[in-house]
Amino acid sequence: MNIDAVIQAFETSADVKNEFIRTHAERVVEVGQLLIRAFREGRKVLLFGNGGSATDASHLAAEFVGRYRRDRDPLPALALACDMAAITCIANDYDFTDIFSRQIKAHGRKGDVAIAISTSGNSLNVIRGVEAATNSGLVTVAWTGATGGKVGDLVDYCFRVPSSVTARIQECHITLGHVLCEFIEERLFGDQG
Numbered sequence: 001m002n003i004d005a006v007i008q009a010f011e012t013s014a015d016v017k018n019e020f021i022r023t024h025a026e027r028v029v030e031v032g033q034l035l036i037r038a039f040r041e042g043r044k045v046l047l048f049g050n051g052g053s054a055t056d057a058s059h060l061a062a063e064f065v066g067r068y069r070r071d072r073d074p075l076p077a078l079a080l081a082c083d084m085a086a087i088t089c090i091a092n093d094y095d096f097t098d099i100f101s102r103q104i105k106a107h108g109r110k111g112d113v114a115i116a117i118s119t120s121g122n123s124l125n126v127i128r129g130v131e132a133a134t135n136s137g138l139v140t141v142a143w144t145g146a147t148g149g150k151v152g153d154l155v156d157y158c159f160r161v162p163s164s165v166t167a168r169i170q171e172c173h174i175t176l177g178h179v180l181c182e183f184i185e186e187r188l189f190g191d192q193g
Helices: 003-040 052-065 084-093 096-107 124-135 166-192
Strands: 045-049 077-079 113-117 139-144 157-160
Touching: 003 045, 003 113, 003 139, 003 157, 003 166, 045 052, 045 096, 045 124, 052 077, 052 113, 052 166, 084 096, 096 124, 113 124, 124 139, 139 166
Parallel strands: 045 077, 045 113, 113 139, 139 157
Antiparallel strands: none
């Protein structure tokens, strides 16, 4: 990789994010307001995905529970790929495709928000997680790549990143998560300095 290729990678990442936000700005605000309402009503957010999407889910759950930019009260959020005992138990005793759906059935309550993160939108365990969330009365949100995959058609709100390159999609997903964290903190805790 030479210097031109490095510059091109950064420019492509920026282009994907710019195209994404031009298409999804209103939806970002809408979902931000949805999450604020959920937190105000004592609801929680359940985030899940595989691989890099699992770590994005964990990263963002930590931003809610810990903090993003300001000292504030914690917000209830769980990343479903973090409990190794639950994941391996479910995968062993049932099936790997059930690792999220069983946790959603256990932890999710009507009015909670499920955020499914999948660059392809076609991971069966993510699809089953969304189906379980819908059946349990959770509001469903998906962060996907350009096509949305199967999961894109199952959720209440879908954020389709205009790329088929996994790295570019994930870069946009984490930016989306950070923007939502900032939006929520400002609206919920802006008067706390």
